[in-house]
Amino acid sequence: MVAPTDLSEAPLRHHRSPYQPFVLVFLVIFLPAAVVTIKLDVFHIFVAWVLSGRVWFLDELVSMLLLCMLPFMAYLSYRLFRLNRTLQIDEETIRRLHQRNESILHAVGDGIFGLNGAGRMTVINASAARMLGESPEKLMDSHLFDILGLPSATVSETVGRALERTWMDGQTHLCAQDFFYRMDGTSFPVEYSSSPLDPRNPRAGAVVTFRDISRRLQIEAELNRLAAAVNQTEEMIVITDAQGNIIYVNSAFETMTLYPRHEVLGCNVAHLPEKRLMESWSDKVSQAISQGIPFKQRFPAPKKDGTLFQADITWSAVRDSKGRITGHVVVGRDITRELGLGRHLKKSQRLEAVGTLAGGIAHDFNNILTAILSYTELTMDDLDPKGSEYRNLNEVMEAANRAKDLVKQLLTFSRRGERERIPLLLSPTVKETTSLLMAVLPDKITLETFFPTEEDPVLADSSRIHQVVMNLCTNAAEAMEKTGGVIKVCLERVQVDQTMIANHGVLSRLRPGLHMVLTVQDQGGGIDATHIDRLFDPFFTTKSIGKGSGLGLSVVHGIVQTHEGAIKIDSLVGKGAIFQVFLPSALLVESELTRCGQRSRS
Amino acid sequence: MTRILVIEDERQVRDVLKQILEKAGYAVDTSEDGRKGLEHFRKNPADMVITDILMPDKDGLETIEELVGLNPGLPIIAISGGGPGEKAQFALDVAKMCGAVRVLAKPFSRKEILETVGDLFREIQ
Known part of the structure; x- marks a missing residue:
């Protein structure tokens, strides 16, 4: 395993040109030397010819040719040097790229391992090793069957599994849930994908990317349990977004209102109650939506068949960790039956109450007195308090008030006179x-x-x-x-x-x-x-x-x-x-x- | 203008209540029994209802329950003349259980009814 390098390092760059010193040497030393040498040689041939009458043409020519080849040789050296430098740079690049890829491979949270054509691990990253519970060195060369928890004899059991399919068709396959086995025999749930190294040759090997989904499955199980509880509770539950648009209703809602879920999803909860209650309901709802003010309300809610049921609801805002309203939840129950029972009790009380008023003279008498007293009062408003009409009506008022007191006394007396059972x-x-x-x-x-x-x-x-x-x-x-x-x-x-x-x-x-x-x-x-x-x-x-x-x-x-x-x-x-x-x-x-x-x- | 619906089967009481309340600056509608009162309220909702208890066809207590069902929070005053030898306050207590906010025993003076109405409006505002 290669130690990760600093990934923040700048991308690879070309180095300063290495050819400049050589060109300099070539131009400053070899070229003037060659020119001077050639001039000296020509002069030397001329002097030899003048002095001895013999031309040492061949020797000098060879010498001249050799001198002339110097630049070419220098050029060749330059080419060789350049090639060497290029190779050195490429090696550096490859090393750095490898380092970077290794770093990425090991930094990834998901487990990654490569399998060769024989199904054995050739590459494994740190996350995979951690999840599989062993060091990468120990896991290296372990077989695909070990990971899948299969004895090698049951190859057929891999049929249909993503890894096996990649092996067969050279395609990338996903598996939403499977189990990988650790060396100690324990297993853990995973989600993985397998891709071929070479799609044209599926048997050449595969790369497997996987993640441990134990926590996710645990959360899913908790959510499922919660969802089942919410869905199966006797209380009607409506969940809305922050604007009051319905995003969830439970089964009790469907049972109570007879509206199937798909018909109300997306509707605004402000439109739930009966039209004549809409105004007061909408006011409360808009306050609840804008300010998150919870409230309780009892109202006749319409069913899909046009009948009404008496709903008793509690509205609460749902807030995130920063206190922002992210939605609302309305919990309600159908209290029609309870009210029916309640109405029975209340009705009996009501009848008893009204029955006490019926059939007696006190009720009628008090009605008459109300008329006498009130009409007199109204008429006196329009009269001069000093006039005789006003004084006379004042007497009527006094008499009526005496009658009022008398009724009270009679009622008290009659109560006292009630016969005992x-x-x-x-x-x-x-x-x-x-x-x-x-x-x-x-x-x-x-x-x-x-x-x-x-x-x-x-x-x-x-x-x-x-x-x-x-x-x-x-x-x-x-x-x-x-x-x-x-x-x-x-x-x-x-x-x-x-x-x-x-x-x-x-x-x-x-x-x-x-x-x-x-x-x-x-x-x-x-x-x-x-x-x-x-x-x-x-x-x-x-x-x-x-x-x-x-x-x-x-x-x-x-x-x-x-x-x-x-x-x-x-x-x-x-x-x-x-x-x-x-x-x-x-x-x-x-x-x-x-x-x-x-x-x-x- | 603040609108009050008076439901009372006794013509004279109904009429005198209308005069008292109109003189005090309220707009007043009247109905002669609970059923008609409810019909009227459905068509022309009022800001307050004053209703008698013992009325033919639909008594005041049932009327109050239905009014509260129609408009939760509606201020309702129940008025009654009391009963023969029974607890005079009993019917009015039941009226409160049904949803009346105030009760007033007959005969009441103009001052009493106007104070009750005025107090109730101040409370709900």
């Missing part, structure tokens, strides 16, 4: 009320009563129970006004269990145990399923104007609520309706109280 057998009240009703019902409507079981007392206010029976029976009679029929009133003892409570949402207020159930069944036209939900709303009525206020069932609902009971309605259009009032047995209430008492004492 006492353990009560319901059958006498039911019998008394039905007897009264029978007297007033039209001939074509009959009323039958049933008391099939023994009876438990109920904590009740008999006048309220009277009102419940009266209102339910009146309602039943009105349902059969045209057709006539039988109203069946049944009072029985029923054991309410968890299953019954779980199966009927309206019974969710009840505790398991004995209950007295008052059933009123009619043979009227039944109740449309769409009406059942609104049946206890004050003012709700399917009767024509003037036939009923619609407050009757609302009052029943209010009374049953205060008696800690529940109402169950079963009805089919054309088949009549069954109203069942569940009231907890006083024994059940007593046992609850005793248990509570024991707990508090202990």
